[in-house]
Amino acid sequence: MEPIHVVAGVIRDVRGRILLARRTQGRDLAGLWEFPGGKIEPGETPQQALQRELREELGIEATVGGPLIAVPQHAPKALMLDVYEIKHYRNAPRGLDGQALAWVPPEKLAQYAMPPADGPVVAALLQPDRLLITPEPVDGDAWLRALEASVERHGIRRVQLRAPLFATSHPDDWRRLVEQACASLRGQGVDVWINGDAGLAREFDAGLHLRSTQLSSPAASEWSGLRLAASCHSMAELQVAAGLRCDFALLGPVKETRSHPGVVGIGWNMFRDLRAQVPVLPVYALGGLGSADIVESRRNGAQGIAAISAWNA
Ligand SMILES: Nc1nc2c([nH]c(=O)n2[C@@H]2O[C@H](COP(=O)(O)OP(=O)(O)OP(=O)(O)O)[C@@H](O)[C@H]2O)c(=O)[nH]1
Numbered sequence: 001m002e003p004i005h006v007v008a009g010v011i012r013d014v015r016g017r018i019l020l021a022r023r024t025q026g027r028d029l030a031g032l033w034e035f036p037g038g039k040i041e042p043g044e045t046p047q048q049a050l051q052r053e054l055r056e057e058l059g060i061e062a063t064v065g066g067p068l069i070a071v072p073q074h075a076p077k078a079l080m081l082d083v084y085e086i087k088h089y090r091n092a093p094r095g096l097d098g099q100a101l102a103w104v105p106p107e108k109l110a111q112y113a114m115p116p117a118d119g120p121v122v123a124a125l126l127q128p129d130r131l132l133i134t135p136e137p138v139d140g141d142a143w144l145r146a147l148e149a150s151v152e153r154h155g156i157r158r159v160q161l162r163a164p165l166f167a168t169s170h171p172d173d174w175r176r177l178v179e180q181a182c183a184s185l186r187g188q189g190v191d192v193w194i195n196g197d198a199g200l201a202r203e204f205d206a207g208l209h210l211r212s213t214q215l216s217s218p219a220a221s222e223w224s225g226l227r228l229a230a231s232c233h234s235m236a237e238l239q240v241a242a243g244l245r246c247d248f249a250l251l252g253p254v255k256e257t258r259s260h261p262g263v264v265g266i267g268w269n270m271f272r273d274l275r276a277q278v279p280v281l282p283v284y285a286l287g288g289l290g291s292a293d294i295v296e297s298r299r300n301g302a303q304g305i306a307a308i309s310a311w312n313a
């Protein structure tokens with residue numbers, strides 16, 4: 001069955017607060033908060049549909065801006081939640097269907113109970129759209145300096161410290177590098193994640209980025225209290241990541257990569273289809289992608305791009 005195409009708007013007031021509407025009784029998902037909007041009718045463009053919905057539901061005349069993210073969802077209902085920024089609008093929004101309205105500071109959005117597909121929308125508003133994954137160090141000091149420079153040059157706000165070979169062959173050097181990297185990246189305002197090692201994540205108060213192999217035997221007690229993210233290659237792994245309430249997952253490879261030559265990517269259609277199985281979970285796309293792919297990734301339901309090669313040059 002074709003998914004229902006739903007358009008919704010991010011409407012801000014002069015203080016930067018965002019408008020949520022509460023779904024009224026007697027409809028599906030009653031009582032949950034949502035971004036105002038509704039279903040596209042035959043013959044309408046998404047922008048026309050959104051203008052009409054906002055006129056009908058809120059009494060405003062809106063100018064639709066750029067797309068934020070389009071979240072595909074398979075179940076419980078097949079839909080595509082296609083969200084746009086509202087550039088400006090005339091009239092003060094009112095709940096014309098009797099729905100309650102709330103102006104919510106962005107950092108408080110997570111306190112409102114929303115439908116599953118809104119999870120990635122809120123993440124797209126609040127969290128970084130690019131995630132840098134480190135390469136293996138050759139020389140530790142050079143690795144650290146290069147990391148700081150890449151973060152600066154590419155405007156990176158989220159980093160995964162990953163070096164499985166070096167971490168195994170030089171565990172003490174790796175621990176020291178992780179310590180230095182955490183200190184310096186935090187000074188640059190970066191959210192730091194550590195690949196695979198719960199002990200290091202705990203010691204340096206970073207998130208734990210789970211390898212896909214760790215998802216097959218979840219060590220819930222060892223990970224308790226840590227922020228979790230996960231690398232996934234299949235629907236089953238994505239479902240484990242969602243079950244662990246990961247902050248986000250990585251899914252790929254979308255295209256063939258320099259680090260894995262000869263491994264064919266899954267492509268955007270497959271990416272979208274897989275991520276639609278776990279609507280609530282923010283998912284970065286990776287594999288042969290960089291800054292130029294962020295817009296397309298958002299059209300396919302991604303939080304953005306994760307990459308080694310693109311941002312370590
Ligand atoms: N407007 C809106 N709909 C959402 C959001 N998240 C989400 O899952 N949906 C789902 O998308 C569908 C939107 O349909 P709707 O009920 O608002 O449709 P509508 O305004 O055209 O009115 P209708 O109820 O008369 O059909 C619902 O199944 C709703 O649960 C959201 O943030 N905003």
Ligand SMILES: [Mg+2]
Nearest residue numbers: 036037038039
């Ligand atoms: Mg509606």
